[in-house]
Amino acid sequence: MTPKTIIEKIWDQHEVIKEEGKPSLLYIDLHMVHEVTSPQAFEGLRLNNRKVRRPDLTFATMDHNVPTVDRYNITDQIAKTQIETLQKNCDEFGIDVVDLEHPENGIVHVIGPELGLTQPGKTIVCGDSHTSTHGAFGALAFGIGTSEVEHVLAAQSLWQSKPKTLEVNIDGKLKPGISAKDVILAIIAKFGVDVGTGSVIEFTGEAIRGMTMEERMTICNMSIEAGAKAGLISPDQVTFDYLEGREYVPSGEAFKELTQQWSKLATDEGAKYDRTVTIRAEEIEPMVTWGTNPSQGIGVSKLIPSPSEAVSEADRRGIEQALEYMDLKPGTPIQEVAVQHVFIGSCTNSRLSDLRAAASIINGRKVADGVRALVVPGSQKVKKQAEKEGLDQLFIEAGFEWRDSGCSMCLSMNPDVVPEGERCASTSNRNFEGRQGKGSRTHLVSPEMAAATALAGHFVDVRDYKKGKTLTT
Numbered sequence: 001m002t003p004k005t006i007i008e009k010i011w012d013q014h015e016v017i018k019e020e021g022k023p024s025l026l027y028i029d030l031h032m033v034h035e036v037t038s039p040q041a042f043e044g045l046r047l048n049n050r051k052v053r054r055p056d057l058t059f060a061t062m063d064h065n066v067p068t069v070d071r072y073n074i075t076d077q078i079a080k081t082q083i084e085t086l087q088k089n090c091d092e093f094g095i096d097v098v099d100l101e102h103p104e105n106g107i108v109h110v111i112g113p114e115l116g117l118t119q120p121g122k123t124i125v126c127g128d129s130h131t132s133t134h135g136a137f138g139a140l141a142f143g144i145g146t147s148e149v150e151h152v153l154a155a156q157s158l159w160q161s162k163p164k165t166l167e168v169n170i171d172g173k174l175k176p177g178i179s180a181k182d183v184i185l186a187i188i189a190k191f192g193v194d195v196g197t198g199s200v201i202e203f204t205g206e207a208i209r210g211m212t213m214e215e216r217m218t219i220c221n222m223s224i225e226a227g228a229k230a231g232l233i234s235p236d237q238v239t240f241d242y243l244e245g246r247e248y249v250p251s252g253e254a255f256k257e258l259t260q261q262w263s264k265l266a267t268d269e270g271a272k273y274d275r276t277v278t279i280r281a282e283e284i285e286p287m288v289t290w291g292t293n294p295s296q297g298i299g300v301s302k303l304i305p306s307p308s309e310a311v312s313e314a315d316r317r318g319i320e321q322a323l324e325y326m327d328l329k330p331g332t333p334i335q336e337v338a339v340q341h342v343f344i345g346s347c348t349n350s351r352l353s354d355l356r357a358a359a360s361i362i363n364g365r366k367v368a369d370g371v372r373a374l375v376v377p378g379s380q381k382v383k384k385q386a387e388k389e390g391l392d393q394l395f396i397e398a399g400f401e402w403r404d405s406g407c408s409m410c411l412s413m414n415p416d417v418v419p420e421g422e423r424c425a426s427t428s429n430r431n432f433e434g435r436q437g438k439g440s441r442t443h444l445v446s447p448e449m450a451a452a453t454a455l456a457g458h459f460v461d462v463r464d465y466k467k468g469k470t471l472t473t
């Protein structure tokens with residue numbers, strides 16, 4: 001048999017209708033739904049007098065609009081309507097929803113894995129671009145638009161053109177103090193925001209194999225920022241250990257059988273990708289973005305780039321515009337840039353290990369004067385577990401604000417907004433203009449870097465910080 005990639009295996013297993021040169025009809029195993037991209041889809045069903053085909057494979061949560069303080073008191077009218085509409089739609093169409101009161105409520109891409117809904121080999125869709133997160137488990141998971149949400153609700157399937165395959169190989173071992181977030185930011189900085197266009201990425205290499213599931217989720221989460229349709233990682237024992245015992249994962253013999261099937265999904269030795277790119281793990285240092293797209297990032301030891309370093313005219317204009325919006329001067333060491341806000345949260349970096357990593361940096365220190373630092377767990381379960389471990393106390397004593405879960409300042413659809421002209425070190429995945437509020441300036445970093453930046457008041461190399469070097473604030 002010809003060796004196959006995991007991408008081709010999952011694709012082949014889910015093709016319901018296939019015609020040469022045309023999109024195929026793909027069966028969808030799991031459809032996740034949130035309040036922002038679903039209202040028109042349900043409305044479409046009502047207008048056409050249709051039902052949800054598989055309510056049992058459809059799972060809803062409320063996350064984007066949720067306030068992280070006083071969460072039941074939603075003052076924004078659009079937010080309130082979207083939350084109430086999702087509740088009504090789920091009641092009417094018989095879909096499970098983890099509402100605001102539910103102990104399992106949280107960001108869609110955090111709770112899918114946490115509850116074990118996300119499993120190897122599944123096709124998973126959601127009206128949300130960061131659905132790629134679920135690929136960490138060896139699932140083919142991608143974001144869809146609202147009209148496709150309606151299609152999946154009605155037919156549990158989707159028309160899709162077969163994607164190309166792109167291997168992103170992280171070769172060798174990471175240096176100490178380097179996080180998964182640094183790896184994905186370095187990949188996007190090196191290969192650009194469109195390296196993945198038209199492709200599904202498989203992340204491979206020793207560095208990936210050495211990562212926990214939570215780290216792998218951080219990597220796959222940002223595949224979309226590299227332009228890819230989806231990103232995934234072949235499942236292994238780390239994947240199975242993470243899943244065992246989770247609420248929606250079968251137990252006992254059934255679990256053993258599943259793991260045998262899942263093992264067969266991994267990319268075969270000798271399988272061919274359409275393209276392979278490689279980054280050396282030792283090259284990667286803690287990363288900070290300076291610009292307005294996720295590829296405009298540099299190692300923390302570096303200087304803000306100059307338009308004169310551009311590789312093309314378009315690139316030069318891009319650098320100039322980004323520097324202007326971000327109010328930065330070429331040649332400035334990134335470590336001299338001061339921030340007024342720090343956000344530790346989002347579906348990229350709000351899981352328990354992220355909060356632990358951030359808390360481990362505090363070491364008795366306090367958030368710098370003039371900095372407002374928010375910690376927003378990805379789910380209410382993460383929040384509860386963190387509180388059990390006393391992480392909330394560590395954060396609060398250091399001057400961080402400890403909040404309820406939700407998307408929060410990742411895109412500021414709730415009251416957590418960065419004011420115009422102010423700067424935020426953020427563990428989220430997008431640094432677009434206005435992303436965290438009109439005129440806000442976002443710098444993407446890891447949770448460790450975000451915590452160290454909150455304490456210092458400006459970007460620092462977290463590796464020095466851990467060593468207890470004296471820092472000038």
Ligand SMILES: CC(C)[C@H](C(=O)O)[C@@H](O)C(=O)O
Nearest residue numbers: 036037064127128129130411
């Ligand atoms: C609101 C939603 C459509 C959007 C997405 O698709 O990604 C959001 O989650 C984001 O991160 O920008």
Ligand code: SF4
Nearest residue numbers: 130346347407410411
């Ligand atoms: S946390 Fe941010 S990136 Fe993730 S789903 Fe919410 S808004 Fe989108």
